[in-house]
Amino acid sequence: MARRAKVEEADLFSFAAKEEPKKVTKKAVTRKKADQAKKKVASKKSKLVEEVPKKTAAELWDVKWKEFAITHPTQEIKDQMKDEMVKEGFTKREANRVFKGLFFKEKVCNTQQQAREYLEEIPTSYAVKYKIGIPPSPQMVSLARRLQEKKEKLVSYQKAQNEKKFSGDFISCMHCKSKVNAAYVKPPLCPVCGMDMRSDHVVETLGSLEKAVADLSKRYEDTARKYNSKFTGGEQWIIRLVNPFKSN
Protein backbone atom coordinates (compact mmCIF):
# COMPACT_ATOMS: atom_id res chain seq x y z
CA MET A 1 0.00 0.00 0.00
CA ALA A 2 2.72 2.47 1.01
CA ARG A 3 4.66 1.75 -2.16
CA ARG A 4 1.58 2.30 -4.28
CA ALA A 5 0.96 5.64 -2.64
CA LYS A 6 4.52 6.72 -3.38
CA VAL A 7 4.16 5.83 -7.04
CA GLU A 8 0.95 7.80 -7.28
CA GLU A 9 2.45 10.75 -5.49
CA ALA A 10 5.32 10.66 -7.97
CA ASP A 11 2.69 10.78 -10.72
CA LEU A 12 1.42 14.08 -9.39
CA PHE A 13 4.84 15.66 -9.73
CA SER A 14 5.90 14.08 -12.99
CA PHE A 15 2.82 15.75 -14.43
CA ALA A 16 4.41 19.16 -13.78
CA ALA A 17 7.78 18.08 -15.20
CA LYS A 18 6.23 16.97 -18.48
CA GLU A 19 4.65 20.39 -18.99
CA GLU A 20 7.99 22.22 -19.09
CA PRO A 21 8.78 23.63 -22.54
CA LYS A 22 11.70 22.25 -24.51
CA LYS A 23 14.63 24.67 -24.47
CA VAL A 24 17.05 22.82 -26.72
CA THR A 25 16.93 23.48 -30.46
CA LYS A 26 19.17 21.55 -32.79
CA LYS A 27 20.88 24.32 -34.76
CA ALA A 28 23.60 21.92 -35.86
CA VAL A 29 21.26 19.99 -38.07
CA THR A 30 21.44 21.29 -41.62
CA ARG A 31 18.32 21.96 -43.61
CA LYS A 32 19.13 19.07 -45.91
CA LYS A 33 19.44 16.62 -43.08
CA ALA A 34 16.22 17.86 -41.55
CA ASP A 35 14.41 17.39 -44.84
CA GLN A 36 15.74 13.87 -45.12
CA ALA A 37 14.57 13.08 -41.63
CA LYS A 38 11.13 14.51 -42.40
CA LYS A 39 10.87 12.34 -45.49
CA LYS A 40 11.82 9.29 -43.49
CA VAL A 41 9.13 9.96 -40.89
CA ALA A 42 6.58 10.63 -43.61
CA SER A 43 7.30 7.36 -45.40
CA LYS A 44 7.16 5.49 -42.11
CA LYS A 45 3.82 7.10 -41.30
CA SER A 46 2.29 6.23 -44.66
CA LYS A 47 3.48 2.67 -44.20
CA LEU A 48 1.68 2.51 -40.85
CA VAL A 49 -1.51 3.70 -42.47
CA GLU A 50 -1.23 1.26 -45.36
CA GLU A 51 -0.63 -1.85 -43.31
CA VAL A 52 -1.46 -2.09 -39.64
CA PRO A 53 1.71 -3.60 -38.20
CA LYS A 54 1.16 -7.09 -36.89
CA LYS A 55 2.09 -7.72 -33.30
CA THR A 56 5.02 -9.99 -32.66
CA ALA A 57 4.73 -13.24 -30.73
CA ALA A 58 6.20 -11.54 -27.64
CA GLU A 59 3.54 -8.82 -27.74
CA LEU A 60 0.60 -11.19 -28.15
CA TRP A 61 -1.34 -13.09 -25.50
CA ASP A 62 0.45 -15.22 -22.92
CA VAL A 63 -2.29 -17.81 -22.47
CA LYS A 64 -5.28 -18.57 -24.64
CA TRP A 65 -8.19 -20.94 -24.07
CA LYS A 66 -9.83 -22.76 -26.96
CA GLU A 67 -12.68 -25.24 -27.09
CA PHE A 68 -13.65 -27.68 -29.80
CA ALA A 69 -16.29 -30.33 -30.32
CA ILE A 70 -14.75 -33.80 -30.08
CA THR A 71 -16.02 -34.56 -33.58
CA HIS A 72 -13.08 -32.50 -34.90
CA PRO A 73 -9.94 -34.59 -35.48
CA THR A 74 -7.05 -33.21 -33.43
CA GLN A 75 -4.97 -32.44 -36.53
CA GLU A 76 -7.80 -30.29 -37.87
CA ILE A 77 -8.00 -28.48 -34.52
CA LYS A 78 -4.27 -27.77 -34.66
CA ASP A 79 -4.45 -26.53 -38.25
CA GLN A 80 -7.32 -24.22 -37.43
CA MET A 81 -5.56 -22.80 -34.37
CA LYS A 82 -2.36 -22.35 -36.37
CA ASP A 83 -4.18 -20.37 -39.10
CA GLU A 84 -5.67 -18.08 -36.46
CA MET A 85 -2.30 -17.55 -34.80
CA VAL A 86 -0.59 -16.72 -38.09
CA LYS A 87 -3.30 -14.11 -38.70
CA GLU A 88 -2.57 -12.64 -35.26
CA GLY A 89 1.14 -12.25 -36.02
CA PHE A 90 2.85 -15.53 -35.12
CA THR A 91 5.13 -17.04 -37.73
CA LYS A 92 4.42 -20.68 -38.57
CA ARG A 93 7.57 -21.68 -36.76
CA GLU A 94 6.46 -19.74 -33.66
CA ALA A 95 3.01 -21.33 -33.81
CA ASN A 96 4.70 -24.73 -33.80
CA ARG A 97 6.62 -23.69 -30.70
CA VAL A 98 3.32 -22.79 -29.00
CA PHE A 99 2.16 -26.33 -29.84
CA LYS A 100 5.27 -27.89 -28.34
CA GLY A 101 4.10 -30.24 -25.60
CA LEU A 102 0.48 -29.98 -26.78
CA PHE A 103 -1.04 -33.39 -26.19
CA PHE A 104 -4.72 -34.27 -26.49
CA LYS A 105 -5.11 -36.33 -23.36
CA GLU A 106 -7.99 -38.78 -23.13
CA LYS A 107 -8.93 -37.49 -19.72
CA VAL A 108 -12.50 -36.39 -19.05
CA CYS A 109 -12.98 -33.79 -16.31
CA ASN A 110 -16.37 -33.45 -14.65
CA THR A 111 -16.65 -29.69 -15.20
CA GLN A 112 -15.01 -27.01 -17.30
CA GLN A 113 -13.61 -25.44 -14.14
CA GLN A 114 -12.00 -28.74 -13.14
CA ALA A 115 -10.43 -29.01 -16.60
CA ARG A 116 -9.10 -25.45 -16.38
CA GLU A 117 -7.54 -26.11 -12.99
CA TYR A 118 -5.92 -29.28 -14.33
CA LEU A 119 -4.51 -27.50 -17.40
CA GLU A 120 -3.23 -24.54 -15.40
CA GLU A 121 -0.86 -26.90 -13.59
CA ILE A 122 0.83 -27.83 -16.87
CA PRO A 123 3.54 -25.44 -18.07
CA THR A 124 3.05 -26.11 -21.79
CA SER A 125 0.07 -26.09 -24.12
CA TYR A 126 -2.17 -29.06 -23.39
CA ALA A 127 -5.68 -30.42 -23.97
CA VAL A 128 -8.22 -32.48 -22.01
CA LYS A 129 -11.94 -33.09 -22.28
CA TYR A 130 -14.76 -32.13 -19.99
CA LYS A 131 -18.37 -33.23 -19.76
CA ILE A 132 -21.12 -31.19 -21.35
CA GLY A 133 -24.87 -31.51 -21.75
CA ILE A 134 -25.71 -33.00 -18.35
CA PRO A 135 -28.88 -31.32 -17.04
CA PRO A 136 -28.08 -29.74 -13.63
CA SER A 137 -29.56 -31.19 -10.45
CA PRO A 138 -32.17 -29.16 -8.50
CA GLN A 139 -29.47 -28.35 -5.94
CA MET A 140 -27.20 -26.99 -8.67
CA VAL A 141 -30.05 -24.90 -10.09
CA SER A 142 -30.75 -23.42 -6.67
CA LEU A 143 -27.08 -22.69 -5.97
CA ALA A 144 -26.67 -21.12 -9.40
CA ARG A 145 -29.65 -18.85 -8.74
CA ARG A 146 -28.34 -17.77 -5.34
CA LEU A 147 -24.90 -17.18 -6.82
CA GLN A 148 -26.35 -15.02 -9.57
CA GLU A 149 -28.32 -12.96 -7.04
CA LYS A 150 -25.27 -12.35 -4.87
CA LYS A 151 -23.20 -11.37 -7.89
CA GLU A 152 -25.81 -8.84 -8.95
CA LYS A 153 -25.99 -7.47 -5.43
CA LEU A 154 -22.21 -7.08 -5.33
CA VAL A 155 -22.08 -5.32 -8.68
CA SER A 156 -24.91 -2.91 -7.91
CA TYR A 157 -23.55 -2.09 -4.45
CA GLN A 158 -20.08 -1.49 -5.88
CA LYS A 159 -21.51 0.74 -8.60
CA ALA A 160 -23.69 2.74 -6.20
CA GLN A 161 -20.82 3.27 -3.74
CA ASN A 162 -18.40 4.31 -6.48
CA GLU A 163 -20.87 6.82 -7.84
CA LYS A 164 -21.46 8.21 -4.38
CA LYS A 165 -17.81 8.35 -3.40
CA PHE A 166 -15.81 9.01 -6.56
CA SER A 167 -18.03 11.11 -8.82
CA GLY A 168 -17.48 14.63 -7.39
CA ASP A 169 -14.73 17.12 -8.27
CA PHE A 170 -13.11 16.64 -4.87
CA ILE A 171 -12.95 13.38 -2.97
CA SER A 172 -12.41 13.18 0.74
CA CYS A 173 -10.36 10.45 2.37
CA MET A 174 -11.88 8.77 5.42
CA HIS A 175 -8.46 8.09 6.87
CA CYS A 176 -6.19 11.12 6.42
CA LYS A 177 -9.09 13.58 5.91
CA SER A 178 -7.51 15.02 2.74
CA LYS A 179 -9.74 16.48 0.07
CA VAL A 180 -8.18 15.46 -3.23
CA ASN A 181 -8.89 16.72 -6.75
CA ALA A 182 -10.67 13.84 -8.51
CA ALA A 183 -8.18 14.00 -11.38
CA TYR A 184 -5.49 12.62 -9.06
CA VAL A 185 -7.54 9.80 -7.59
CA LYS A 186 -7.34 6.28 -8.88
CA PRO A 187 -10.18 4.64 -6.95
CA PRO A 188 -10.29 3.35 -4.35
CA LEU A 189 -6.86 4.40 -3.08
CA CYS A 190 -6.00 7.77 -1.60
CA PRO A 191 -3.02 9.37 -3.40
CA VAL A 192 -2.00 11.04 -0.15
CA CYS A 193 -2.05 8.24 2.45
CA GLY A 194 -2.43 5.21 0.16
CA MET A 195 -5.42 3.81 2.02
CA ASP A 196 -8.87 2.94 0.73
CA MET A 197 -10.81 6.23 0.57
CA ARG A 198 -14.15 4.57 1.31
CA SER A 199 -15.58 4.13 4.78
CA ASP A 200 -14.79 0.99 6.76
CA HIS A 201 -18.44 0.06 6.64
CA VAL A 202 -18.54 0.13 2.83
CA VAL A 203 -15.30 -1.85 2.55
CA GLU A 204 -16.60 -4.45 5.00
CA THR A 205 -19.91 -4.80 3.19
CA LEU A 206 -18.10 -5.26 -0.12
CA GLY A 207 -15.80 -7.80 1.49
CA SER A 208 -18.67 -9.87 2.86
CA LEU A 209 -20.49 -9.79 -0.49
CA GLU A 210 -17.31 -10.91 -2.26
CA LYS A 211 -16.89 -13.71 0.24
CA ALA A 212 -20.49 -14.82 -0.26
CA VAL A 213 -19.93 -14.93 -4.02
CA ALA A 214 -16.71 -16.92 -3.61
CA ASP A 215 -18.33 -19.38 -1.18
CA LEU A 216 -21.33 -19.97 -3.42
CA SER A 217 -19.08 -20.40 -6.47
CA LYS A 218 -17.11 -23.04 -4.64
CA ARG A 219 -20.23 -24.82 -3.40
CA TYR A 220 -21.68 -24.82 -6.89
CA GLU A 221 -18.46 -26.16 -8.39
CA ASP A 222 -18.07 -28.90 -5.74
CA THR A 223 -21.70 -29.95 -6.21
CA ALA A 224 -21.39 -29.97 -10.01
CA ARG A 225 -18.23 -32.10 -9.94
CA LYS A 226 -19.83 -34.65 -7.65
CA TYR A 227 -23.07 -34.74 -9.62
CA ASN A 228 -21.48 -34.89 -13.09
CA SER A 229 -19.14 -37.66 -11.98
CA LYS A 230 -22.15 -39.99 -11.87
CA PHE A 231 -22.99 -39.44 -15.53
CA THR A 232 -21.47 -39.79 -18.93
CA GLY A 233 -22.72 -36.93 -21.03
CA GLY A 234 -21.30 -35.30 -24.09
CA GLU A 235 -17.66 -34.27 -24.14
CA GLN A 236 -15.77 -31.25 -25.33
CA TRP A 237 -12.08 -30.52 -25.89
CA ILE A 238 -10.63 -27.67 -23.89
CA ILE A 239 -7.18 -26.47 -24.86
CA ARG A 240 -4.86 -24.15 -23.01
CA LEU A 241 -2.31 -22.59 -25.33
CA VAL A 242 0.83 -21.21 -23.72
CA ASN A 243 2.90 -18.64 -25.62
CA PRO A 244 6.58 -19.32 -24.75
CA PHE A 245 7.68 -16.05 -26.39
CA LYS A 246 5.90 -13.94 -23.80
CA SER A 247 8.56 -12.82 -21.38
CA ASN A 248 6.49 -12.20 -18.25
Ligand SMILES: [Zn+2]
Ligand atom coordinates in the same frame (compact mmCIF):
# COMPACT_ATOMS: atom_id res chain seq x y z
ZN1 LIG B 1 -5.90 9.46 2.72
